[in-house]
Amino acid sequence: MNYQIFNDPFPYVIIENTFDENQLRLIWREIEFLGDKLEGPENYSTKQEDGTYLTTAGALQLDNVYTERCFSDILRITQKVFFDNEQLFKDLLEANEYWKTYCRSNQDVTKIRRYYPGEEYKPHEDCQIHVIISTTFGEDAGGNLYFPKQKCLIETTNNKTVIFPGWIQHSVTKVFKEDRYAITKFVRCNWD
Numbered sequence: 001m002n003y004q005i006f007n008d009p010f011p012y013v014i015i016e017n018t019f020d021e022n023q024l025r026l027i028w029r030e031i032e033f034l035g036d037k038l039e040g041p042e043n044y045s046t047k048q049e050d051g052t053y054l055t056t057a058g059a060l061q062l063d064n065v066y067t068e069r070c071f072s073d074i075l076r077i078t079q080k081v082f083f084d085n086e087q088l089f090k091d092l093l094e095a096n097e098y099w100k101t102y103c104r105s106n107q108d109v110t111k112i113r114r115y116y117p118g119e120e121y122k123p124h125e126d127c128q129i130h131v132i133i134s135t136t137f138g139e140d141a142g143g144n145l146y147f148p149k150q151k152c153l154i155e156t157t158n159n160k161t162v163i164f165p166g167w168i169q170h171s172v173t174k175v176f177k178e179d180r181y182a183i184t185k186f187v188r189c190n191w192d
């Protein structure tokens with residue numbers, strides 16, 4: 001994996017080639033197994049005042065599927081790559097103290113989401129989430145991450161991860177041709 005850490009216009013990280021070939025094989029195997037079990041937006045999207053949802057893309061929260069994380073290759077592999085990574089944490093803390101919210105986090109949930117062509121995720125903020133870690137799977141145009149207030153577009157390609165603060169307004173632009181999948185981890189510090 002190759003990562004770049006940015007501070008402007010807000011703290012974010014881009015990781016290219018996030019997972020190695022074997023990890024990707026296991027991740028795709030699980031995505032394909034769960035693909036027809038994804039649930040509709042009424043479970044996984046915020047209903048807006050006009051009755052529509054921020055996204056119609058189907059999703060599944062893996063923490064609701066497995067009682068033990070070790071039975072999910074996705075949960076096992078993402079834990080190893082994103083959390084059991086001393087060098088990444090060291091580099092993040094050197095770049096910006098903001099990343100204490102990630103390096104000292106103690107709670108995370110993981111969702112897989114599938115965008116069919118034409119689907120998107122409208123602008124929103126996840127105010128209760130400190131850090132979002134989102135990896136994209138599948139080759140296609142569109143489905144990029146867009147931060148409207150900063151007018152910042154980050155292209156999302158296969159096996160690429162973007163890490164950013166959940167409370168920054170963000171959206172996913174329309175996917176065009178092929179199905180796109182995302183594995184997203186919502187990270188929090190819970191001091192209760």
Ligand SMILES: [Fe+2]
Nearest residue numbers: 124125126170
């Ligand atoms: Fe979000």
